[in-house]
Amino acid sequence: MSGERLIYLPLGGAGEIGMNAYVYGYGKKGEERLILVDLGVAFSDMETTPGVDLILPDIAWLAERADRLEAIFITHAHEDHVGAVAHHYEALQAPIYARAFTGNIARRKMAEQGHPEDAVHLASAWPETVQAGPFTVGFLPVSHSIPESAALVIDTPEGRLIHSGDFKIDSNPVVGEAFDPDLWAEVSSVGVRALMCDSTNVFSTHPGRSESEVGPAIEELVASAPGMVVATTFASNVARLKTLAEAGDRAGRSIVLLGRAMRRMVEAAVQSGVLSDFPSVVSPEDATQIPRENLMLLVTGSQGERRAASAQLARGKYLGLEMKEGDLFLFSSKTIPGNESGVIRIINQFSEKGIDVVDDTSGRYHVSGHANRPDLERLQDIVAPQMVIPMHGEHRHLREHVRLAESKGRMGIIATNGTMLNLSGNAPTVEEYIDVTKTYLDGSIKIGALDGVVRDRIRMALNGIVVVTIILEDDEPLGEPWVELMGLPETGRSKAALAEVLEADLAQAVGRAGAKTLMNDDALEELLRKQARKTAMDEIGRKPEAMVVISRLG
């Protein structure tokens, strides 16, 4: 086997939370046959990525080697694992494998983008496997906050790898398969070279709680509520939806699903067979005829998203339904860091209407879908891998996870996006650093994170913009420069209109300019830009972005 190597290369999800994408390869250097595990998205925010629709992993390295890509495997149907599958399909063109529920979601995404649905192959759970070049891959069921999550058992010529995917250790997950320690022990008994492991909750020191634990508390809350009850959670948390709906049903309430994602997920879960006994639901129209104390709404928008059902209800009527004083709104969810302001805005809007809001601060109505530190230890004990390679986490999570492994006498290594590891030897070694950035889906276009487009948007947002137009004829100014402003105060220190003060100063600057400057676009632009920024600084105390448009006639 001399010359062959087994490589691991995260392209997304290692050194950040979200947009997971992990490459495995085996073969001679530069000729490895490759597989990709997960192809997810991350979400934009106003602070770093204004206007961006979705953040996708930068797959340039892989796209250049698409001829060597055998297959793509998706562990589960969360957006940060499956969300980019259709957006990057054109560049990769490889068959996609997933279990039924995940595959159902992936196929909808493919269809939406006009790609063939049958590129998504439905795979059965372990012990069945998929052959992909030198790799044999099996979907090992694992509990998480979405149906049919799977770890991957990746058999390679250099031994077995386990890629955990997102997981928790739950013996009673309400919907889908419980974590089966015996099965995991059996799979691991042949010896596991490396465990690539979820790090999301490595800083949570208490053992993770079971999904089944929230049921009684939710039931009690819903039963005792005097008015309408509205609950939100991630639509993909089908187990939680079931728990919520059943609590409503037992309290004699009709169930209403509000929000497209909510209806789609329940539909997908029923279609793929993971959800069989969900209480019957009524339409929003029919719900308006039912007394409010007999209603329970399950709505999208657990993260305070402006357009989701929760935010609409916080603002007023939505599809004929309206919350009132004495009603109850339940966040059966955790607020993801960065989303606090949106969630708090909604809570205050409900407060103004006299609606009681219950959130996850008590810990009674939500449990995490990720393995906490003691659960990560337990998994390591069951799998007993030769090495632990943390993924799904920011640098601090990966570092802490390596420490955890080392504290248990195992090898661990931090490999962030772009770090290619060689797993062939007795210890993992860094082979190479690949330049990996991010790709922004912006409207219908993909742009690179370093293209400067978003940087310019941030600058305009921080500084406002001055647009200066000037017309010249035969290198002589025809009239004076003209100024338009956007995102700037109308008047400054002198109390005169800022645009007029700018125009006066720019006209003077042009009047003073020599023929050489007037002849040269770059020099003239520089002159006008500098003057505009200087005048603005005097007038309003800040330097705006400046755009200069020079038109030459004759």
Added chain:
Amino acid sequence: MSGERLIYLPLGGAGEIGMNAYVYGYGKKGEERLILVDLGVAFSDMETTPGVDLILPDIAWLAERADRLEAIFITHAHEDHVGAVAHHYEALQAPIYARAFTGNIARRKMAEQGHPEDAVHLASAWPETVQAGPFTVGFLPVSHSIPESAALVIDTPEGRLIHSGDFKIDSNPVVGEAFDPDLWAEVSSVGVRALMCDSTNVFSTHPGRSESEVGPAIEELVASAPGMVVATTFASNVARLKTLAEAGDRAGRSIVLLGRAMRRMVEAAVQSGVLSDFPSVVSPEDATQIPRENLMLLVTGSQGERRAASAQLARGKYLGLEMKEGDLFLFSSKTIPGNESGVIRIINQFSEKGIDVVDDTSGRYHVSGHANRPDLERLQDIVAPQMVIPMHGEHRHLREHVRLAESKGRMGIIATNGTMLNLSGNAPTVEEYIDVTKTYLDGSIKIGALDGVVRDRIRMALNGIVVVTIILEDDEPLGEPWVELMGLPETGRSKAALAEVLEADLAQAVGRAGAKTLMNDDALEELLRKQARKTAMDEIGRKPEAMVVISRLG
């Protein structure tokens, strides 16, 4: 006294956290003599207020009545209570009263803005009082996370009011006066008509902890650290600075203060006499000569601010000092909601350098400066006010605080910014709603929150901008429209340069336009704007902002 009324009008801080400003008035309707309590700022964020330097209360109502304003009282030196005092001085021109430490800070702010420092009068603590028209105001010492915090005892012709300011109930606050329940009981014994009360921590159900409780834990942590220790907290938390510095001192470490705010606060505290036995400090230059295990740095930037010392150290060297693997960084502070991403960025940067970070998740190294729910109850019991009027909080906090008061058999009322209450009767009544918005300090200019300037910035950030210029002579186009882009992808669906595709489509549109359109600036602008947005939608899947500049010659 017929016709006289006692009014209360929050202009900032009620219905939000930050930029506190509360008006009290007494007299005939429309002739009330007024005082203002606190005049603070709030901080901008990229999501809602990009480019804004500071958010100030909208004092338009008060400025119109400045001739009736007797005085401004500042409870303590936090920015959200004192920060706007110099920015709004010109419009209000009233004497400012504060205790020595607070006054010291206020005077620096006045000097910086070129206002007279002696407009700030230093007041002694209760039982001394200041006469301000019909009001007699005393500074009643109270514990908080900054020296010399005071509640205000406001005696009016209609009885005594107590304005809590920010406070906690701490019998051992390390620096400054302990909360003195006997003094508060004595002050309240004459009967208190209304308690205006801090609501920040109304949702925290455990009793608040004393500042003195963090000392031993910090001392242990610092003593056991093998390398350099760097700690951050709010610079104004002088008690914490003392605790941190003493922990360093006892562990044989030299203390270094990094960051302008850190040095200024210690200076102000020493000057005003509230801090007397602070360990001696060494300069950053001298510190470079001291072994790292003998150093303890106290640095600014507990909220992850990009330019503060903490962020600089996370990126690399700062004033010759550099953190290394094995060093320790301590956040002896809480991350304020909204600042998570900045703090997490720093933690990850430290993680990459192998530096251990300890934050407040354990609760061992930080305590809050605000009264928790049981402490709020205790204060109500001591003061036994006729009515409770919550302030310092979002709507949800105010609502919960009113509920708390009502659960104890007291009257409470929610009064958000702009709500004028009449406190003369047996129960508070709403007299009037005043239109109150916010004022943005933007560079050197104050702009209204509703002026549209920030809205335009947000739009440019979300959508990018197309600038179209066209020249006409005698109502006939002279050449073709010209396009410049900012914050938009260079190429779209057709793979041609977006600017060129836009120019071609715009030229066609102009070619099709009738004479009536070409003659009319509004019609021509509308035509070009619509076409630009339509073409962009086709090419890049989004509609940018469009600015059209029409130049007419001849």
